[in-house]
Amino acid sequence: MSIPLSIKWDGKQLVVLDQQKLPHEIVYIKLEALKDVYEAIITLKVRGAPAIGITAAYGLAIEAQGYKTNSMIDFLALLKKDATYLGESRPTAVNLVWALDRLLTVVSLVDSVSDAKQILIEEAIVIHKEDEESCRNIGEFGLSLLGDKTKVMTICNAGSIATAKYGTALAPFHLGKELGKEFEVFACETRPLFQGGRLTVWELQQSGVDVTLITDSMAAHTISAKGIEAIIVGADRIAKNGDTANKIGTLNLAILAFVYGIPFYVAAPSSTFDLSINNGVEIPIEERKAEEITHINGKSIALSNTKVFNPAFDVTPAKYITAIITEKGIIYPDYCDNISAQLANSIEKEKNNEN
């Protein structure tokens, strides 16, 4: 039994788990150029907000190794162009542009192209390592918040394979297993792309966590029939006021949690917060192609003239969120004040530690 990893860097090559092929085939693919990374992200071979950010960082750093110029001005122009291209692969998860911006920032601190090439790879590795640490911390805070609750529902896959390791929403379950705490997890299948049915079930089985699959439409009945005690989800972007974008269907669960009087937790690293936006209305929601709904495994299940609306994410208003679990601690309402205070406070603490 072990926690699966989706991103591997061996010092030279970037290898990722092809999440399209799960759970029946476990295939790792090499991403050698920016266009491979773009394609892997847009087709959801690599998916989940932190994993998208980490892979994009490696992708940009790898591409930059091939720039044939000794001029820093030309180097930076190429880097910005490629960062913009990659940053447009998926619009909702802010971790993508957050990671690319980090690379653009570090590179502005060096004077030569050879130093720039090196620092880009180093920064991608740091982003990767930091995410693993963040997710472990989220798991620990999540475990303490869940206390003696064991029956928990989740949606999509906010797990180890959506991050560097452990995951966000799934981190308490992986860590709980290591520490001998048994959870009973109920995974919503997550139409239309079945991240719950294909990925979460597989991932939790890999680490020996008890997991039961349900369809999204069974959530309300399951909460009452099985005595679900809490719901925990990941996030793709969290606004300053706590409004949270996550996989389509998350909002339904938040409303159900409110109606049934059970806690609804969001788990995410600080790289998922977008403090430049005040509320969820400003979060761009990705709309994907109609075939994801009209077809299953390439087979049509609807008439060819069917009109389709296929938003990949929804926004849960902060008022439905009991607490947000980050790597720095647990944030409670009123989010408007507490998010900024906690993130700023920890930045201050990090600065003090450095001094």
Ligand SMILES: CSC[C@@H](O)[C@@H](O)C(=O)COP(=O)(O)O
């Ligand atoms: C730790 S991953 C958090 C979110 O990115 C996850 O819950 C999610 O919505 C993923 O959507 P996806 O479209 O599969 O990339």
